Amino acid sequence: MDINNEKVQSTRRRDLPPIPHAQKRGPRALPSLPSQDSADEMPVPKTKKKKPKREVDPEGLDVLHAPGDGGIEMGVHSPSESKERSSPEPPENPPQKKKKKKKSQITDLEGDQAGLFLNDDVPDPNVEEEPARKPKRRKVKPKVTETQSNDELAVEDDDIITDTQPPIPQHALFSAPQGTSQPVSKVFIERDRRFQPAERVDRTKINDAVEQNFLDLQSTWTTRDVSMKVHRGFRVMGLFSHGFLAGYATWNIIVLYILAGEQMSTLPNLLQQYCMLAYPAQALFYFLLAISTVSAFDRVNLAKPSVGMRSLLTLDPVALASFLYFSALVLCLSQQMTSDRINLYTSINTSLWQPGSEHTVLYPWIIVHLVVTLLVGLAWILLSTSPAVDYTEEFLMAMDIEYPQMEKGIITA
Amino acid sequence: MLQTNNYSLVLLIQLALLAFDLFVNSFSELLRAAPVIQLVLFIIQDIAILFNVIIILLMMFNTYVFQVGLVSLLLERFRALLILSALYLTLSICLHCWIMNLRWMESNSFVWTSGLQALFVFQRLAAVLYYYFYKRTTEYLGDPRLYEDCPWLRDAFARARQ
Numbered sequence: 001m002d003i004n005n006e007k008v009q010s011t012r013r014r015d016l017p018p019i020p021h022a023q024k025r026g027p028r029a030l031p032s033l034p035s036q037d038s039a040d041e042m043p044v045p046k047t048k049k050k051k052p053k054r055e056v057d058p059e060g061l062d063v064l065h066a067p068g069d070g071g072i073e074m075g076v077h078s079p080s081e082s083k084e085r086s087s088p089e090p091p092e093n094p095p096q097k098k099k100k101k102k103k104s105q106i107t108d109l110e111g112d113q114a115g116l117f118l119n120d121d122v123p124d125p126n127v128e129e130e131p132a133r134k135p136k137r138r139k140v141k142p143k144v145t146e147t148q149s150n151d152e153l154a155v156e157d158d159d160i161i162t163d164t165q166p167p168i169p170q171h172a173l174f175s176a177p178q179g180t181s182q183p184v185s186k187v188f189i190e191r192d193r194r195f196q197p198a199e200r201v202d203r204t205k206i207n208d209a210v211e212q213n214f215l216d217l218q219s220t221w222t223t224r225d226v227s228m229k230v231h232r233g234f235r236v237m238g239l240f241s242h243g244f245l246a247g248y249a250t251w252n253i254i255v256l257y258i259l260a261g262e263q264m265s266t267l268p269n270l271l272q273q274y275c276m277l278a279y280p281a282q283a284l285f286y287f288l289l290a291i292s293t294v295s296a297f298d299r300v301n302l303a304k305p306s307v308g309m310r311s312l313l314t315l316d317p318v319a320l321a322s323f324l325y326f327s328a329l330v331l332c333l334s335q336q337m338t339s340d341r342i343n344l345y346t347s348i349n350t351s352l353w354q355p356g357s358e359h360t361v362l363y364p365w366i367i368v369h370l371v372v373t374l375l376v377g378l379a380w381i382l383l384s385t386s387p388a389v390d391y392t393e394e395f396l397m398a399m400d401i402e403y404p405q406m407e408k409g410i411i412t413a
Numbered sequence: 414m415l416q417t418n419n420y421s422l423v424l425l426i427q428l429a430l431l432a433f434d435l436f437v438n439s440f441s442e443l444l445r446a447a448p449v450i451q452l453v454l455f456i457i458q459d460i461a462i463l464f465n466v467i468i469i470l471l472m473m474f475n476t477y478v479f480q481v482g483l484v485s486l487l488l489e490r491f492r493a494l495l496i497l498s499a500l501y502l503t504l505s506i507c508l509h510c511w512i513m514n515l516r517w518m519e520s521n522s523f524v525w526t527s528g529l530q531a532l533f534v535f536q537r538l539a540a541v542l543y544y545y546f547y548k549r550t551t552e553y554l555g556d557p558r559l560y561e562d563c564p565w566l567r568d569a570f571a572r573a574r575q
Binding site for chain 1 (some may be wrong): 415416417420421424428435436438439440442443521522523525530533534537538540541544545548549551552553554555556557
C-alpha cells in the first residue's frame with residue numbers, strides 16, 4: 001500500500017507545474033528519488049514524506065536542498081544547478097546571509113562542488129531535524145573538499161551540531177554499506193538476450209572445478225613431461241626388444257645347427273626346411289636390432305660424441321652394449337643377399353644353387369648368425385647389469401641447452 | 414608458447430611416421446608379391462621421411478630461439494639430424510629406384526649385386542641412426558625453454574652479437 005501511495009504521490013509531484021514558492025518546491029524536487037526506488041527501498045519514501053514537511057518551516061533554503069540531498073547524484077553531478085537554486089534564496093533568509101557570505105569566499109576558492117557542499121551547511125544550526133543530514137555531510141566532505149585547509153575544516157566543525165541522532169535510511173543510500181553483505185543465492189545471467197536466474201553456488205563450484213582442473217593440467221602436464229613419457233615408453237619397448245632379440249637369436253642359431261646336422265653334413269636339409277623362414281627371420285632380425293640399437297644409443301646419449309667415446313673407452317657396459325648392437329646390425333645386414341638366396345632356393349634353383357655350392361654359401365652365413373647371436377646375447381647381459389642407466393633421460397631431465405661457449409666458460413671458471 | 418596438446422599430437426604423428434618407416438624397412442622385402450605393392454610402400458616411405466623432415470623443421474622454426482635469430486644455435490644442436498635426414502632420404506630414394514628398376518619386370522627374382530648390397534646396408538644403417546637422432550630431437554624440442562625468453566638465451570644472443 002505504501003508503495004502505491006508513494007507512487008501516486010510521485011506521479012502527482014511530477015504532474016505539478018513549477019511553483020516558485022518554497023513550500024511547493026520541496027515536494028516537486030523529490031521525484032528524483034521515488035523514480036529510482038525499487039521495492040527493496042520501501043522505507044525510504046516514508047522518510048521523504050516526513051522530510052519536506054519538517055524542512056518547510058525553518059527556511060526555504062533548506063527545503064530547496066533537501067530534495068537535492070535526497071538525490072545526491074543530482075547535487076554532485078550538476079553542481080551548477082544547485083548553485084543556481086541557492087542563489088535566489090538568501091534574500092528570504094537574512095540571518096543566514098552572513099554565513100552564506102563567509103562560505104561564499106570559500107566556494108570561490110574551491111569551485112562549484114565545494115560551493116554545493118557549503119550550501120548544505122547553511123541551515124544546520126537552527127534546524128532540529130538537520131542532524132539527520134549531518135552524517136551525510138561528513139561522508140561527502142572528504143570526497144569534495146580534499147583541498148580544504150585544516151583551518152577551514154575547523155571552522156566548519158564549529159558549525160556542526162553534534163547531535164547523535166541515527167541517520168535516516170535515506171542517506172544510507174549514498175554512503176558506504178555498513179551492514180554485512182547478504183548475497184542472493186541466485187544470479188541472473190544473460191543468455192540469449194534474456195537474464196535468466198542461475199544458482200550462484202553451483203556456478204561458482206563448477207567454475208572452481210573447471211578452473212582447478214585446468215590449473216592442474218597446466219601445472220602437471222607440460223611438453224617436457226610428454227617427451228619424458230615418450231622416452232620412458234620407448235625404453236620399456238627397448239627393454240622388451242633386448243630380451244626378445246637375445247632369445248630369438250639363440251633360438252635361431254640352435255635351429256640352424258640342428259638343421260645343419262653334425263659337421264654341417266645335412267646342409268641341403270637346412271635349405272629345404274629353412275628357406276621359408278630365412279627372409280622373415282632376416283626381417284625380424286632387422287626390426288628387433290633397429291629398436292634395440294636405438295634404445296642402446298638412447299642410453300649412451302650418442303648424440304654427444306665426446307661422452308659416447310669416453311664411455312666406450314672406459315668400457316662402460318651401456319656403451320659396450322651399444323657398440324655390440326651396432327656391430328650385430330651391420331653383420332646382420334650384410335647377410336641380406338644370402339638370406340634372399342636361401343629364400344629363393346625352391347623357386348629358382350638352377351642358377352642360384354649349383355650342386356656343391358651350399359657349403360661355401362651357408363657356412364659363413366651360419367657363422368655370422370652365430371656371431372650375431374653372441375653379440376646380441378652379450379649386449380643384453382651388459383644392459384641387464386645396469387638397466388637403470390639412461391644418459392639421454394638425464395639429459396632430457398636437465399635439458400642442458402646452454403650455449404657451447406658458455407659451457408666452456410663456466411667449466412674454466 | 415608450445416601447447417602440450419599440440420606437441421603431443423605432433424609427436425604422435427612423428428612417431429607414427431617413424432614406425433611406418435621402420436615397418437617398411439623391415440618387411441618390405443617380404444611384400445614383393447606384386448611390384449606395385451612395393452612401389453606404393455616405397456613412395457609412401459619417402460613421403461613420410463620428407464614429412465618428418467618438414468615437421469621437424471617447422472618445430473625448429475616455431476622455437477623462440479629461431480625467431481630471435483639464433484639459427485646457428487639450433488643448427489649446431491641439430492646438425493646431425495639434418496645431415497642424416499638428407500642422407501637417409503637420398504639413400505632411400507636411390508635404393509628404392511634401383512630395386513624397383515630391377516624387380517619391376519619380375520618381382521620374385523634374385524637381383525642382388527655387390528653394389529646393391531652395399532647401398533642396402535648403408536641405407537638401413539642410416540635409417541637406424543636417423544631413427545635415433547630424430548626421436549631424440551623431437552623429444553628435445555619439447556623443452557619449454559626453447560619457446561620462451563630465458564637468461565641463457567639473452568646471453569647467447571649477446572655473444573652472437575659480439
